[in-house]
Amino acid sequence: MWNTISFGEACVEPAIKQFLAPCQERCPINEDIQRTNVLISLLPEDLEQAKEGLTQIGDYLFENNPFFPVCGYVCGICELGCNYQSKGGSIRRRLLKRFVSDHYLDHLDKKQEYGVVKDAGNVAVVGGGPGGLMCAFHLSKKGYKVTMFEASGRLGGALWLIPHYRLPKVVLQRVIENMLRVASIDVKYNSKLGEGNLSLDKLRKDGYKAVFIAKGTPSPRVLTFGRDLVDNLDLDGVMYGQTFLYEVSRGILAKDYLGGKAAIVIGGGNVAFDVARSARRLGGDITLVALECSDKSSKDCIPADYEEIRGAWEEGIRIIYSRGVSKILGEGGRFTGIVSPKCISVFDKEGRFNPQFDIEDAITVNGDVLIVTVGQGPDWAFLQQEGLLDNQRRLAIDPLTLQSHTKEWVFLGGDVRRVGFMVDAMREGREAAVSIERYLKGLDIKAGRKRQFEAFAIPQLKDEDYRSEPEVVWIPADRRLNFQLFEQGFSLEEAIAEARRCLYCGPCASCRACVSVGIQDDLPTVVIHENLCSGCGICVSSCHYSAAHLKEAGGSLVAATDMFRCKACGVCVPSCPAGARELIGSEMEKRIAEVYASL
Amino acid sequence: MTEFIPKLVCFSCKFGWGYLNSNGYDKQIKNLIPVICIGKVDTTHIIGAFKDGADGLLILGCPDGQCHFKTGNYQARKRVFLLHNILEEFGIEPGRLKIALDIDPEGTRIPLIIEEMRTEVGSLGPLSPMV
Numbered sequence: 001m002w003n004t005i006s007f008g009e010a011c012v013e014p015a016i017k018q019f020l021a022p023c024q025e026r027c028p029i030n031e032d033i034q035r036t037n038v039l040i041s042l043l044p045e046d047l048e049q050a051k052e053g054l055t056q057i058g059d060y061l062f063e064n065n066p067f068f069p070v071c072g073y074v075c076g077i078c079e080l081g082c083n084y085q086s087k088g089g090s091i092r093r094r095l096l097k098r099f100v101s102d103h104y105l106d107h108l109d110k111k112q113e114y115g116v117v118k119d120a121g122n123v124a125v126v127g128g129g130p131g132g133l134m135c136a137f138h139l140s141k142k143g144y145k146v147t148m149f150e151a152s153g154r155l156g157g158a159l160w161l162i163p164h165y166r167l168p169k170v171v172l173q174r175v176i177e178n179m180l181r182v183a184s185i186d187v188k189y190n191s192k193l194g195e196g197n198l199s200l201d202k203l204r205k206d207g208y209k210a211v212f213i214a215k216g217t218p219s220p221r222v223l224t225f226g227r228d229l230v231d232n233l234d235l236d237g238v239m240y241g242q243t244f245l246y247e248v249s250r251g252i253l254a255k256d257y258l259g260g261k262a263a264i265v266i267g268g269g270n271v272a273f274d275v276a277r278s279a280r281r282l283g284g285d286i287t288l289v290a291l292e293c294s295d296k297s298s299k300d301c302i303p304a305d306y307e308e309i310r311g312a313w314e315e316g317i318r319i320i321y322s323r324g325v326s327k328i329l330g331e332g333g334r335f336t337g338i339v340s341p342k343c344i345s346v347f348d349k350e351g352r353f354n355p356q357f358d359i360e361d362a363i364t365v366n367g368d369v370l371i372v373t374v375g376q377g378p379d380w381a382f383l384q385q386e387g388l389l390d391n392q393r394r395l396a397i398d399p400l401t402l403q404s405h406t407k408e409w410v411f412l413g414g415d416v417r418r419v420g421f422m423v424d425a426m427r428e429g430r431e432a433a434v435s436i437e438r439y440l441k442g443l444d445i446k447a448g449r450k451r452q453f454e455a456f457a458i459p460q461l462k463d464e465d466y467r468s469e470p471e472v473v474w475i476p477a478d479r480r481l482n483f484q485l486f487e488q489g490f491s492l493e494e495a496i497a498e499a500r501r502c503l504y505c506g507p508c509a510s511c512r513a514c515v516s517v518g519i520q521d522d523l524p525t526v527v528i529h530e531n532l533c534s535g536c537g538i539c540v541s542s543c544h545y546s547a548a549h550l551k552e553a554g555g556s557l558v559a560a561t562d563m564f565r566c567k568a569c570g571v572c573v574p575s576c577p578a579g580a581r582e583l584i585g586s587e588m589e590k591r592i593a594e595v596y597a598s599l
Numbered sequence: 600m601t602e603f604i605p606k607l608v609c610f611s612c613k614f615g616w617g618y619l620n621s622n623g624y625d626k627q628i629k630n631l632i633p634v635i636c637i638g639k640v641d642t643t644h645i646i647g648a649f650k651d652g653a654d655g656l657l658i659l660g661c662p663d664g665q666c667h668f669k670t671g672n673y674q675a676r677k678r679v680f681l682l683h684n685i686l687e688e689f690g691i692e693p694g695r696l697k698i699a700l701d702i703d704p705e706g707t708r709i710p711l712i713i714e715e716m717r718t719e720v721g722s723l724g725p726l727s728p729m730v
Contacts, residue, residue, distance in 0.1 A: 042704075044704055045704070459669060461669055462670075503669065514614075520613070569638065570636065571670075571674055573641065574639060574640065574643075574644075574678075579643075596652075597651075598630070599606050599630075
């Protein structure tokens with residue numbers, strides 16, 4: 001249907017500073033968002049006919065981001081950068097991506113293997129989460145024989161913490177299975193580094209020329225009050241949110257596991273809300289207690305996304321803001337409640353996590369179960385044992401290249417290096433693949449790695465021309481208390497309409513969707529005949545991409561066009577009263593001459 | 600008397616009309632000029648068409664809010680509106696310059712709209728040659 005050529009990486013020029021649409025600049029992997037929006041906007045209105053186009057879009061996204069179907073359910077960081085936010089609401093790009101993925105997965109199951117010859121060397125990837133998988137995928141494409149070492153019996157890592165009502169199990173499973181199959185990646189399950197005789201030295205001896213460690217954060221953070229560990233964390237009925245979510249994901253907890261029980265969840269992040277909403281779906285009466293306050297303008301505002309809080313509230317979860325835990329109460333070895341003092345400040349003046357409490361203002365919250373979800377940390381013992389820490393007991397690593405300072409053949413990334421989102425780990429997996437390839441080829445690992453991006457501003461339209469974002473449709477809360485997906489995705493018609501709402505803020509060079517679709521053979525260029533230009537500036541007001549501007553030339557003002565911002569639409573050409581502007585490379589004038597001559 | 604068949608010129612926007620038709624529809628329809636955006640169609644092109652012998656000119660663009668470049672269709676509408684008044688002073692009836700705003704991905708409606716216009720302009724008669 002189209003000629004969507006894949007350039008392997010986002011089709012931006014390899015300059016050091018690049019201009020991008022703000023959504024692409026915000027996306028940690030700089031995905032080709034504008035391009036996919038244009039392509040979606042040009043799909044046929046009949047779903048059967050659109051399938052071929054959707055497959056092409058999906059294939060294009062898969063090349064650089066094999067996780068893209070998962071992103072469509074759980075990410076959406078790009079929407080935070082969208083220029084439309086201030087004018088009616090960000091383009092609902094996550095749902096657009098989910099739309100593509102919903103219609104692409106069937107094709108993905110049948111996608112042909114790359115069949116790359118794996119003769120460039122053996123590389124080990126430790127950790128089967130998004131960071132490790134992304135690194136393995138990209139290294140495999142480059143011809144390295146990658147073996148993954150996964151501690152548990154399944155790949156996916158922290159992605160399994162995401163409840164199935166947000167990310168359906170089948171989507172995650174199919175994405176991972178197909179990624180392994182298409183890139184031919186070997187996996188050793190139940191192989192935990194640091195256990196038995198499996199160590200970095202052993203990997204070295206077994207012939208692995210480089211190792212990428214993306215072990216993530218398997219250790220839940222314990223509950224402390226001031227500097228001390230809170231007593232009674234070992235009572236019956238006290239558990240960690242991370243453990244709880246993993247058990248939920250394995251489907252080993254009964255549907256009414258918390259039926260008739262009151263559960264208290266400690267924590268204010270998205271994971272705590274995942275825990276609270278999952279616990280609610282298992283029949284519990286849930287109260288969430290967070291240190292932070294609800295005021296989004298405060299420095300201490302609750303970190304969880306608004307959508308999670310709204311969902312939790314709709315599902316009947318009680319949220320107690322600005323309170324901590326000073327004591328865990330128990331009786332006969334069982335958990336019975338917490339003593340919760342008022343938290344007056346979470347972060348101090350230097351921005352450090354340093355909660356301050358008013359112990360006089362304390363309430364007792366009773367419950368049968370306590371789920372502690374206050375964060376997680378890496379396996380420090382393993383990192384220490386392998387000599388990867390520095391004198392301050394921090395990871396000794398170059399954050400740009402992800403290479404270890406102590407062992408040059410070892411690279412680390414993802415949550416183990418710094419806790420972030422799924423897409424941050426994916427980015428580091430991809431960067432590590434680049435670093436490892438350069439290291440093994442003896443090339444300069446650092447050269448050209450520091451990339452700077454600048455986001456374009458919003459094109460100027462009349463205020464009444466901006467449209468508001470479409471509503472997101474959720475199943476009503478009373479029908480939501482199960483682990484089924486509750487958010488409705490776009491129909492083809494809605495997807496095309498939303499893709500058309502996009503303003504295509506970014507430069508043409510990083511898009512070229514119109515060329516792929518066959519609308520034009522190449523991007524034309526606007527030139528100004530300065531001898532004809534009087535510097536009147538009418539073209540400046542006709543261009544709402546801020547490409548046309550005036551500049552000084554030989555003592556007077558003449559028009560100029562910023563090549564990065566110009567969309568080659570040619571609207572400035574007729575606006576010039578002196579005919580000083582011309583669009584080179586467009587066949588329009590030639591065709592006009594032909595047609596008029598034949599009249 | 601031989602029946603008068605008016606000579607029409609048609610500009611169509613590539614992002615709104617026929618972008619899903621890969622059969623080279625623009626080569627099949629005589630006097631069709633696809634452009635990247637009708638905002639690019641200049642008054643000189645329009646007047647030039649009438650000067651060179653066209654009896655009617657049709658512009659096909661995208662509806663309000665759907666222009667790929669956001670305001671190109673608005674620019675074209677402005678131009679057509681102003682030109683209608685001016686052309687009338689010179690004896691060129693407004694019915695000879697028409698703008699239609701819609702989305703037609705397959706481009707199947709282009710021949711139909713041209714036929715319609717041909718009938719309308721046909722009843723106006725041939726345009727007297729300009730000096």
